[in-house]
Every structure is written in structure tokens, then in C-alpha cells.
Amino acid sequence: MPTRLYYVQYRNNDFDTHVHQVDLHARLLAYASDPIHGFIEDMNRIGRGDDVAMMVFTEFGRRVPENASGGTDHGTATPVYVIGNKVKGGQYGKPVSLTELDDGNLIYTTDYRQVYASMIGEWMGVDASTVLKGNFKPLGLFG
Numbered sequence: 001m002p003t004r005l006y007y008v009q010y011r012n013n014d015f016d017t018h019v020h021q022v023d024l025h026a027r028l029l030a031y032a033s034d035p036i037h038g039f040i041e042d043m044n045r046i047g048r049g050d051d052v053a054m055m056v057f058t059e060f061g062r063r064v065p066e067n068a069s070g071g072t073d074h075g076t077a078t079p080v081y082v083i084g085n086k087v088k089g090g091q092y093g094k095p096v097s098l099t100e101l102d103d104g105n106l107i108y109t110t111d112y113r114q115v116y117a118s119m120i121g122e123w124m125g126v127d128a129s130t131v132l133k134g135n136f137k138p139l140g141l142f143g
Contacts, residue, residue: 005124015058019069032056036083044085053084053123053142055115063104077106080115086123088143114139 010032017024036054043049061078077096093110100107113136121128122142129135 017062018067018071018073021066021071023070040083040085049085053082053087053119055119056081056083057112057115061106064098064101064106065104075105076102077108080112082115082119082141086142088141092139092141110139111136115141118142 014024015028015032017028036056040049040052040054043052057080058078061075062072063075065072067073093114096106096109098106113132113134116132117128117136118138118141120126120131121138122140128138
């Protein structure tokens, strides 16, 4: 690939909020977003902000209904965040319904491979179909 690719695993499983989710969520989001914000600020400060794109995701989503412990259980759909100076901000894809569910699970409206196709093809300049072993329409994330 003509670009460097870094994968950083966030090793804090406190996000697996099966219990007391309301109490934990704001603190956990700040715990994750503050260093991301700091990194982007640092890249801008050293003049490399336009050279960086970040994708934040998890390997599973959450179910909509609250469980008996005040949390939510593992589910299907989850948001993916793409962050960077060159990212055309906004929500991509149709918003998921919180009421039309599949056995308590969100029904995803955007295939995650479309996000990958955007990152691979639009950002890295590589043929996404070769990497993904199929054709997935990029979302037009970068301007």
C-alpha cells in the first residue's frame, strides 16, 4: 500500500456495558474521545492533519432494549466513526430505526464493507475490491 496503516486496539472492555450503562456511558465516551481529539489536534499542530484519517469501530453492536441490570446486551448494528480533516462530515446511510427491530436487534442500513471500501479506495488509493474480495460501493466520505 502507498500509505502507512496503523491499527490500535482499545483495551478497555468497560464498554461492554451489560450493567449500569447510563452511569458509565458519558464517562467512557469522554475517556475514548479525549485522546482522539488530542491526537487530531497534535497532527494539526505539526502540519500533518490533512494526512490522517481515523476509523473508530467495535466488533459488535448493542441491542435496543435495556436488560434487567440496567445495561444492554450484544447486538448486531453499530455506528462507525470516520474522523479527519479531509472527511466530509455528517451521517452516511439511512438512520436505523429504534422501533423496527429484528428480535430486539437493530437492522443495519449500511454495510460496514462500504465504509472499508471508502477507507481503502478513497483514502488509501488502493483497489478496494481486491482487498475486500468483492465490490462494495464507497460512501464518498472524503472531499
